[in-house]
Structure formats: structure tokens, C-alpha cells
């Protein structure tokens with residue numbers, strides 16, 4: 001198993017809280033009741049594909065993924 005892991009960051013200035021990321025990767029992204037976007041900065045390896053789909057699907061290109 002790879003020791004590298006995915007690091008997620010979201011640009012809050014770009015994000016308009018459309019929630020597409022939550023639909024693609026609910027285990028990583030979650031819109032809170034008070035309208036914020038909550039997300040796991042280091043999702044598990046099993047969530048990697050979903051996180052990639054979320055980043056691709058974000059209409060604001062607000063999701064940045066990095067492998068460290």
C-alpha cells in the first residue's frame with residue numbers, strides 16, 4: 001500500500017457551496033446546516049476516486065488535490 005496520501009484543500013473564495021462535491025464524494029465533503037463546506041483534508045485511500053470526481057465536477061474549480 002502506498003504511503004502517499006491525498007491532501008484536499010478547498011478555496012473558500014471560489015466555492016459557492018453548490019454541493020456537487022458532496023454528491024460525488026459524501027465521505028469527503030459535507031455541506032453543513034449553516035451553509036459551510038466541511039471536508040476531510042486527508043481522506044482514506046478508498047475515497048480517492050470519489051475525491052477526484054468531485055474535483056473534476058466542481059463548477060468553480062475550487063477543489064485542489066495534492067498527493068504527498
Ligand code: SF4
Nearest residue numbers: 015017018019021058
Ligand atoms: S462543488 Fe465546488 S463550489 Fe460546490 S460546494 Fe463543492 S467545492 Fe464548493
